[in-house]
Amino acid sequence: xxxxxxxxxxxxxxxxxxxxxxxxxxxxxxxxxxxxxxxxxxxxxxxxxxxxxxxxxxxxxxxxxxxxxxxxxxxxxxxxxxxxxxxxxxxxxx
Amino acid sequence: xxxxxxxxxxxxxxxxxxxxxxxxxxxxxxxxxxxxxxxxxxxxxxxxxxxxxxxxxxxxxxxxxxxxxxxxxxxxxxxxxxxxxxxxxxxxxxxxxxxxxxxxxxxxxxxxxxxxxxxxxxxxxxxxxxxxxxxxxxxxxxxxxxxxxxxxxxxxxxxxxxxxxxxxxxxxxxxxxxxxxxxxxxxxxxxxxxxxxxxxxxxxxxxxxxxxxxxxxxxxxxxxxxxxxxxxxxxxxxxxxxxxxxxxxxxxxxxxxxxxxxxxxxxxxxxxxxxxxxxxxxxxxxxxxxxxxxxxxxxxxxxxxxxxxxxxxxxxxxxxxxxxxxxxxxxxxxxxxxxxxxxxxxxxxxxxxxxxxxxxxxxxxxxxxxxxxxxxxxxxxxxxxxxxxxxxxxxxxxxxxxxxxxxxxxxxxxxxxxxxxxxxxxxxxxxxxxxxxxxxxxxxxxxxxxxxxxxxxxxxxxxxxxxxxxxxxxxxxxxxxxxxxxxxxxxxxxxxxxxxxxxxxxxxxxxxxxxxxxxxxxxxxxxxxxxxxxxxxxxxxxxxxxxxxxxxxxxxxxxxxxxxxxxxxxxxxxxxxxxxxxxxxxxxxxxxxxxxxxxxxxxxxxxxxxxxxxxxxxxxxxxxxxxxxxxxxxxx
Numbered sequence: 078x079x080x081x082x083x084x085x086x087x088x089x090x091x092x093x094x095x096x097x098x099x100x101x102x103x104x105x106x107x108x109x110x111x112x113x114x115x116x117x118x119x120x121x122x123x124x125x126x127x128x129x130x131x132x133x134x135x136x137x138x139x140x141x142x143x144x145x146x147x148x149x150x151x152x153x154x155x156x157x158x159x160x161x162x163x164x165x166x167x168x169x170x171x
Numbered sequence: 172x173x174x175x176x177x178x179x180x181x182x183x184x185x186x187x188x189x190x191x192x193x194x195x196x197x198x199x200x201x202x203x204x205x206x207x208x209x210x211x212x213x214x215x216x217x218x219x220x221x222x223x224x225x226x227x228x229x230x231x232x233x234x235x236x237x238x239x240x241x242x243x244x245x246x247x248x249x250x251x252x253x254x255x256x257x258x259x260x261x262x263x264x265x266x267x268x269x270x271x272x273x274x275x276x277x278x279x280x281x282x283x284x285x286x287x288x289x290x291x292x293x294x295x296x297x298x299x300x301x302x303x304x305x306x307x308x309x310x311x312x313x314x315x316x317x318x319x320x321x322x323x324x325x326x327x328x329x330x331x332x333x334x335x336x337x338x339x340x341x342x343x344x345x346x347x348x349x350x351x352x353x354x355x356x357x358x359x360x361x362x363x364x365x366x367x368x369x370x371x372x373x374x375x376x377x378x379x380x381x382x383x384x385x386x387x388x389x390x391x392x393x394x395x396x397x398x399x400x401x402x403x404x405x406x407x408x409x410x411x412x413x414x415x416x417x418x419x420x421x422x423x424x425x426x427x428x429x430x431x432x433x434x435x436x437x438x439x440x441x442x443x444x445x446x447x448x449x450x451x452x453x454x455x456x457x458x459x460x461x462x463x464x465x466x467x468x469x470x471x472x473x474x475x476x477x478x479x480x481x482x483x484x485x486x487x488x489x490x491x492x493x494x495x496x497x498x499x500x501x502x503x504x505x506x507x508x509x510x511x512x513x514x515x516x517x518x519x520x521x522x523x524x525x526x527x528x529x530x531x532x533x534x535x536x537x538x539x540x541x542x543x544x545x546x547x548x549x550x551x552x553x554x555x556x557x558x559x560x561x562x563x564x565x566x567x568x569x570x571x572x573x574x575x576x577x578x579x580x581x582x583x584x585x586x587x588x589x590x591x592x593x594x595x596x597x598x599x600x601x602x603x604x605x606x607x608x609x610x611x612x613x614x615x616x617x618x619x620x621x622x623x624x625x626x627x628x629x630x631x632x633x634x635x636x637x638x639x640x641x642x643x644x645x646x647x648x649x650x651x652x653x654x655x656x657x658x659x660x661x662x663x664x665x666x667x668x669x670x671x672x673x674x675x676x677x678x679x680x681x682x683x684x685x686x687x688x689x690x691x692x693x694x695x696x697x698x699x700x701x702x703x704x705x706x707x708x709x710x711x712x713x714x715x716x717x718x719x720x721x722x723x724x725x726x727x728x729x730x731x732x733x734x735x736x737x738x739x740x741x742x743x744x745x746x747x748x749x750x751x752x753x754x755x756x757x758x759x760x761x762x763x764x765x766x767x768x769x770x771x772x773x774x775x776x777x778x779x780x781x782x783x784x785x786x787x788x789x790x791x792x793x794x795x796x797x798x799x800x801x802x803x804x805x806x807x
Contacts, residue, residue: 089265089578096727099257106253107559113246114555117541118548124239124534131495135239135534136600139246143593146253150586153257157582 090164095157102149109145113138174315176631180638181329184345184645210580212347214587217571219346221248221562221592222353223299223647224306224618225708226599227640231624232617233706234603235470236506238532240539241603244709245596247558251712252592254563254720256585261578262727263569271569272662275722281734282667287741289662291718292566294745296655297691298714299565300648302707304696307644309618310637320697326641327693330648331686343574345649349642354591356635357598360621363628364605365493368485371472373610375627381610382467384524387428389417389437398439409512409519416442416510416521424457429523442523443467443507443614449516466522468623469507471610473526477501490601494533497604502529504607506537507614522614550773554709557777561712564719567650570657648692652685659684699761709775710752717744717780721788729792736792744784751776 089095116123116138124135208216226248233241266274272288304323311322333345372381388399396405396417406425407418415430417439428439443466446454453460475483476499485496496502503526510521531537539554540547562568572581606612606620611627613619622640626633660680665672672680699707721744722737752758756766757774773779 089261092261092265095261100728103253103257106250106257110250110555110559114552117535118551121534121536121541125498125530127495127498130491131498132491133498133530133533136494136498139239139242139600140597142246143249143596146249147586147589147593149253150256150589154582154586157579161579 089161091157091160094160098153098156102153106146106149110142113142174634176634177315177638177641180635180642181645184348184642185329185332187344187348208343208574210575210584211587213343213571213575213580214584215350215591216343216346216574217350217568217584217588218354218591218595219348219350219643219646220567220571220650221588222350222595222643223708224303224310224640224644226595227353227357227621227643228306228309228618229302229706229708230596230599231603231606231621232619233538234599235606235612235620236617237538238504238527238604239534240537242600243535243539243555244558245599247555248562249589249593249596250559251562252585252589254560255568256582256589258727259563259569259723260572260581260585263723264572264575264578264581271566271719271723272658272666274569275726275737276666278726279734279737281738283738284734284741285662285667287738287745288719288722289658289667291741291745292658292662293655293688294749295564295566295711295715295718296651296658296688297695298711298749299567299708300651300688300692301695301699302711303644303648303651304692305699305707306618307641307648308696308700309616310622310640310644313619313622319700323693323696326644326648327689327696330645330652331689333645333649343571345642346646349639349646350591352639353643354595354598356632356639357595357602360625360628360632360636361490361598361601361605363632364601364609364624365490366487367609367628368488369472369475369493369496369608370484371475371479372481372484373471373608375609375611376629378627379468381471384441386441387419387439389430389439391437396437407514409514411510411512414510414523416512416523418514426457427519427521429521440524442521443469444519444521446514446517446519454517466614468611469505469522469614470607470612471505472608473503473505475502493601493604497529497608498533500528500530503527504529504532505610506532506607509614546772549778550775553713553773553775553778556781557709557713557716557775560716560720560777560781564715564723565712566654566658566715566719567647570650570654648689652688652692653681655688656681656684659688706757706774713752713775713777713780714745714748716777717748717784719744721781721784725785725788725792729789731792731796732788733792733795735795736788736790739791740784740788743787744780747783748776748780751780 124133126134128134128137230241230244233244235241263271263274266277272285272292275288276284304326307326308319308322311317311325312319367376374381387403390397390399398405398419403419403421405417406420409416417428417430419426419428419439427442427444429442431438431440443456445460445466448454455464455466458464473479475485475496488496506525506527507522508525510523512519527537535541539551541551575581575584602621602624606624609624609627611620611623613623622633622637625636660677664670664680665677718741721740725732726737751771751773754770755774756769756772759769760766
């Protein structure tokens with residue numbers, strides 16, 4: 078017995094596009110996250126260095142990772158939304 | 172007043188639950204709020220679900236005691252949402268119904284997946300429940316003056332009531348209110364910290380007199396130690412890990428002092444201690460423990476950019492200036508180390524001063540030894556990996572994708588969650604550091620740092636923050652118990668055992684399961700008293716990332732994935748992660764064994780268990796290609 082979703086989801090012409098850009102954006106963020114971990118392991122003293130506004134690299138990078146996540150999320154949503162609007166099934170309009 | 176505000180808030184939460192509970196009749200309503208929650212509400216509720224006791228109590232506490240290392244949890248927890256948004260959110264919404272097991276099983280209809288995914292949900296939920304219950308006990312203890320265990324029981328009882336009456340709809344709105352209030356009031360506390368500024372003589376706004384720990388000069392002659400202040404006499408000493416603790420007596424009161432030798436002179440630095448006597452009684456700083464004689468709050472700054480005393484006071488500071496001052500090498504932060512030894516029949520715990528320069532506090536390395544041995548470095552990588560990959564595999568987060576009407580709404584609610592959670596995590600830095608610079612820390616447990624910081628600004632803020640923290644625990648525990656009850660009633664009983672429930676019976680089975688899981692959570696919350704809640708949640712993340720994420724990722728991206736591969740991966744990830752945790756140094760220490768003898772040298776299992784789970788999935792899938800039919804297409 079298979080089963081149905083709690084709320085019905087129609088066919089999504091943008092699914093493949095969204096998955097593709099999602100994976101690339103994930104890999105981009107993962108690389109920046111990995112670089113943060115790597116600096117801590119390989120050059121921990123770099124994290125003490127003052128970068129801007131009197132803040133050290135650890136704080137700037139840490140806050141930057143949080144800020145970057147939100148910026149990328151908004152870009153992703155805009156790209157997905159635009160593609161969905163351009164590829165709505167016939168009859169639903171654009 | 173604190174208790175009145177606290178009780179009013181809890182009453183509001185319960186009232187909302189009963190009101191919404193009366194409207195919930197169907198299984199869809201109970202487990203997935205009918206799939207009709209607005210994405211913005213769901214996004215804030217995501218934040219409410221996610222910003223658990225670990226985030227509010229645990230991270231703030233760890234930042235207060237271990238500096239930037241605590242903030243690593245904030246970074247890792249938030250980064251995990253990237254995996255959830257870019258990889259998991261929409262596909263999970265398309266594939267599932269009530270639980271993440273539904274999504275995994277949508278392509279295969281496999282009894283093995285149903286069984287093991289449901290067990291995995293239960294295990295991860297229980298692991299995640301432990302720190303929430305520990306946090307509840309810690310919170311209620313000082314607020315209502317009841318023992319830790321009763322605090323845990325109280326939370327368990329309230330949550331079971333909430334879940335048993337209403338389900339996902341009430342949980343969602345409770346989380347929405349709580350998530351919003353948590354962010355707003357954390358911002359208020361942060362603003363108050365910045366407005367108060369920094370001082371080397373913090374007195375909590377005049378509420379608690381500043382206590383300056385004393386240093387005595389001493390002379391060593393013919394192997395014997397004498398204090399320069401003749402009012403004290405040396406009554407003994409203990410050597411622990413290369414340091415010497417000297418017992419002094421004055422007017423019949425014994426105290427322990429940390430010895431240091433500098434330029435041929437001997438100095439004794441005052442510590443705090445508590446001792447358990449053979450007859451079961453306790454002594455704090457030389458006098459019988461009582462309501463009025465407890466350990467003093469710790470923390471504070473010894474110097475601010477090289478200055479101390481009244482001229483070092485900064486007055487109000489900006490958010491960047493605050494962090495800049497604290498990161499200065501000439502700023503010195505008072506932390507402490509905990510040392511245990513026996514003195515005759517007494518079991519002594521000493522809280523000894525340990526001053527750290529600001530530049531060490533404001534970068535990783537105090538707790539996670541990034542400059543340590545290869546194993547210690549590996550432990551750090553393991554933690555960061557589990558935090559990054561764990562979020563998208565947490566059952567109580569995944570079920571929230573089924574409360575919104577569409578995949579696009581799932582995506583949008585995730586973005587709202589990232590905004591709210593990210594902003595809150597930035598605030599944890601200020602609240603954690605604010606707790607240490609204001610010297611409000613409880614030396615026994617760091618979990619109360621944020622509420623104690625709020626108390627330094629007055630009873631009202633303390634009551635509100637405590638009530639929100641309590642609601643945080645209530646909400647997260649509710650979500651976890653619903654996830655667990657869904658695993659039992661929907662996945663195991665209805666779909667695996669094919670009991671053939673109708674809607675009403677399924678909801679009833681879910682409520683009974685919620686009750687049982689709640690009782691288990693209460694027991695574990697009492698057992699694990701005293702451990703940092705964020706550390707415990709880190710372990711839950713590792714179990715989730717190991718047991719669930721490989722299956723989620725591979726089912727979406729590798730067409731040769733088979734049902735047996737998924738089942739084997741879940742079992743491998745779950746067993747290896749839990750097994751490694753049980754044999755880790757931290758658990759050995761928790762259970763009174765020598766951590767050095769732990770068979771597995773890392774505290775965080777992710778670096779081993781996550782790749783292992785992926786490898787097993789690939790190998791078993793490859794081996795079972797011919798035995799299984801090509802996977803059927805997902806329905807949605």
